[in-house]
Amino acid sequence: MTLRPTVFLLLLAALLGNACSRQSATEGSKSPTPEAPVRIVSLAPNLTEMLFAMEAGDLLVGRTMFCDFPAQATSVPVVSGGVSVDIEALLQANPTTIVALEGVAGQIPGNILEQAGIQLYATRVETWDDIVRTLDELSRITSRQAKAQALIRQLQEGLEQRNKLSARPIRAAILYGHRPLVAAGGTSWGNELLRLAGVTNVFADSDRPNLQIDAETLLSRHPDLVIDIIAVGAAEGAQEFWKEFHRQVPDPGFAVALSAHEALLRPGPRVLEAVDEIHRLIQENSRDRGEAP
Amino acid sequence: MTRRWTGRTALWVALLALGLLALLALYVLVGSGGAGNGPLLNPELLERHQAILRGLRLRRGLLAILVGAALSVSGAGFQALLRNPLADPFVTGVSGGAAVGGTLVMVLTAFLTQTLGASLTGPAGVFAGAFVGAVVVALLLSRLATAGGLLNTNSLLLMGVVFNFFASAVVLFLKAIIQGTKLSEILFWLMGTLAVEGLPDALLWLAGTLVLLSTGGLILLARRINLVSLGEETAWGAGVNPESVKRWLFLLSSVLVALGVSLAGFVGFVGLVIPHVVRILAGSDHRGVFPLSALGGATFLLLADLVARLSFPLAGTQLPVGVVTAFVGGPLFIVLLARAQAKGGGA
Numbered sequence: 074m075t076l077r078p079t080v081f082l083l084l085l086a087a088l089l090g091n092a093c094s095r096q097s098a099t100e101g102s103k104s105p106t107p108e109a110p111v112r113i114v115s116l117a118p119n120l121t122e123m124l125f126a127m128e129a130g131d132l133l134v135g136r137t138m139f140c141d142f143p144a145q146a147t148s149v150p151v152v153s154g155g156v157s158v159d160i161e162a163l164l165q166a167n168p169t170t171i172v173a174l175e176g177v178a179g180q181i182p183g184n185i186l187e188q189a190g191i192q193l194y195a196t197r198v199e200t201w202d203d204i205v206r207t208l209d210e211l212s213r214i215t216s217r218q219a220k221a222q223a224l225i226r227q228l229q230e231g232l233e234q235r236n237k238l239s240a241r242p243i244r245a246a247i248l249y250g251h252r253p254l255v256a257a258g259g260t261s262w263g264n265e266l267l268r269l270a271g272v273t274n275v276f277a278d279s280d281r282p283n284l285q286i287d288a289e290t291l292l293s294r295h296p297d298l299v300i301d302i303i304a305v306g307a308a309e310g311a312q313e314f315w316k317e318f319h320r321q322v323p324d325p326g327f328a329v330a331l332s333a334h335e336a337l338l339r340p341g342p343r344v345l346e347a348v349d350e351i352h353r354l355i356q357e358n359s360r361d362r363g364e365a366p
Numbered sequence: 367m368t369r370r371w372t373g374r375t376a377l378w379v380a381l382l383a384l385g386l387l388a389l390l391a392l393y394v395l396v397g398s399g400g401a402g403n404g405p406l407l408n409p410e411l412l413e414r415h416q417a418i419l420r421g422l423r424l425r426r427g428l429l430a431i432l433v434g435a436a437l438s439v440s441g442a443g444f445q446a447l448l449r450n451p452l453a454d455p456f457v458t459g460v461s462g463g464a465a466v467g468g469t470l471v472m473v474l475t476a477f478l479t480q481t482l483g484a485s486l487t488g489p490a491g492v493f494a495g496a497f498v499g500a501v502v503v504a505l506l507l508s509r510l511a512t513a514g515g516l517l518n519t520n521s522l523l524l525m526g527v528v529f530n531f532f533a534s535a536v537v538l539f540l541k542a543i544i545q546g547t548k549l550s551e552i553l554f555w556l557m558g559t560l561a562v563e564g565l566p567d568a569l570l571w572l573a574g575t576l577v578l579l580s581t582g583g584l585i586l587l588a589r590r591i592n593l594v595s596l597g598e599e600t601a602w603g604a605g606v607n608p609e610s611v612k613r614w615l616f617l618l619s620s621v622l623v624a625l626g627v628s629l630a631g632f633v634g635f636v637g638l639v640i641p642h643v644v645r646i647l648a649g650s651d652h653r654g655v656f657p658l659s660a661l662g663g664a665t666f667l668l669l670a671d672l673v674a675r676l677s678f679p680l681a682g683t684q685l686p687v688g689v690v691t692a693f694v695g696g697p698l699f700i701v702l703l704a705r706a707q708a709k710g711g712g713a
Binding site: 284 | 564
């Protein structure tokens with residue numbers, strides 16, 4: 074019997090479609106259900122920080138190589154490189170629950186989790202509301218509701234206090250890269266941080282997390298301050314970059330502040346530190362220009 | 367001695383040169399909004415306006431011209447060397463060497479800054495790493511593809527393709543061990559970017575000089591390349607050593623790819639499409655193909671970058687210029703190929 078190519082392709086498409094729909098069904102069934110004893114693998118540094126902040130660090134049995142805060146986290150075995158997940162290493166940690174950000178969670182095959190009886194908690198953390206929701210949901214997984222609620226209250230009060238400190242309106246841009254220039258868009262953690270610090274993101278109207286821009290686009294938004302987030306120890310290279318930039322555009326109309334503070338990149342329990350860092354950068358810049366902060 | 371250019375080639379050179387100048391003027395005058403058009407009349411804004419025109423737009427335009435010319439001429443060079451119309455600057459492994467060199471510098475920068483607090487200079491370091499990587503690979507492949515003093519272009523092509531696979535694996539490995547902002551920097555560089563912010567003038571001058579010298583060298587070599595493309599026996603008969611011609615052709619084309627990738631990452635289709643268009647317009651005499659490819663590549667990339675720069679309000683982000691060249695170059699190449707086939711010949 075001969076099989077026509079069209080029929081073969083249709084059969085193949087049907088099989089693939091079926092496989093995909095089964096995969097989706099498996100993912101849809103994932104929900105955090107607390108079971109004791111809980112053994113957690115965290116696949117995101119900010120989720121690891123949240124677990125430690127609600128004093129659930131002792132439940133961690135696996136982390137990514139980038140989960141390096143607080144210091145105790147580094148004693149937890151590494152099961153993932155951060156970008157790609159090593160399923161075998163992950164299963165060897167014998168977790169009951171995996172907590173991950175949505176992008177990474179999609180890499181883990183649902184059928185394997187189902188067979189191993191592992192719960193997958195996937196979340197998105199890009200705003201303050203996301204932090205509160207995630208802390209709340211993690212607290213139910215770890216049975217640390219009281220600790221988490223206390224932490225949320227403490228963070229909320231801290232943010233309210235800091236809100237009162239903001240004096241004059243500041244327009245700022247956050248940059249994550251130099252060549253090309255990459256700025257924090259309206260749906261980024263950077264945008265949320267600026268909002269929490271009482272600062273206007275000049276790219277808040279963008280519906281993207283990060284956007285590629287050129288210097289001219291940056292100038293057209295008239296920021297007072299450009300916060301350049303750099304890697305630890307990369308200040309010298311960044312200063313070289315801005316020195317050359319100022320040679321190209323002698324009076325860009327904005328000041329530049331460099332920061333390598335990790336909390337600026339991690340939406341999590343160190344949100345107050347991040348807001349303080351933004352205020353510190355603004356104050357330093359105001360002092361340099363002889364203005365009242 | 368035969369006449370250097372036919373009337374048609376001379377006409378196209380003049381037209382493209384004028385078109386390039388006109389396009390550069392438009393490129394400098396039109397922007398994403400930072401300069402606007404009013405400030406020319408406002409003395410307070412004039413200084414910043416001039417800085418945007420000269421410091422940003424003109425420099426970026428010149429970078430686009432340099433990279434476009436380099437990639438296009440190297441494409442024409444590799445197509446002549448390999449006698450394969452599908453050859454492009456990224457097929458011989460030289461670009462893979464540049465990718466590994468540039469990415470390695472970025473990763474080392476991150477590693478050194480995190481562990482030792484040391485720092486490699488940004489764009490200049492990446493340029494140097496990519497250029498050295500490309501040249502080392504070019505020399506290595508040239509040595510490996512030589513047997514009994516003869517450069518085997520088939521081996522060169524095969525080794526180049528294989529090396530590119532190896533290079534992509536190395537780049538993937540480097541991307542896997544790096545995180546955060548450095549990762550996105552690598553991705554953006556590999557996608558192709560003509561960002562000039564922070565790029566030292568000395569680097570542009572150096573690259574510009576090398577592009578001019580290499581293109582000039584290929585133009586000087588063009589008559590001999592014509593003879594070699596007719597067959598090596600014909601070349602020997604005319605007193606031309608084809609081995610020497612092939613080596614120079616490979617070396618100069620490799621230097622141009624190294625410069626193009628080092629300055630702007632992977633900007634596709636310029637080196638593939640433009641030489642084809644040039645041959646359709648003005649014939650396959652390399653004395654015309656090289657200068658017209660330089661002008662055509664420069665014009666094409668300048669236009670593509672103008673679109674990329676102006677894409678911000680529509681796309682919400684500035685498109686990488688490599689995306690624009692691929693959107694235009696891909697369909698254009700297929701149309702050219704289809705038309706050539708319909709006429710019963712190759713492009």
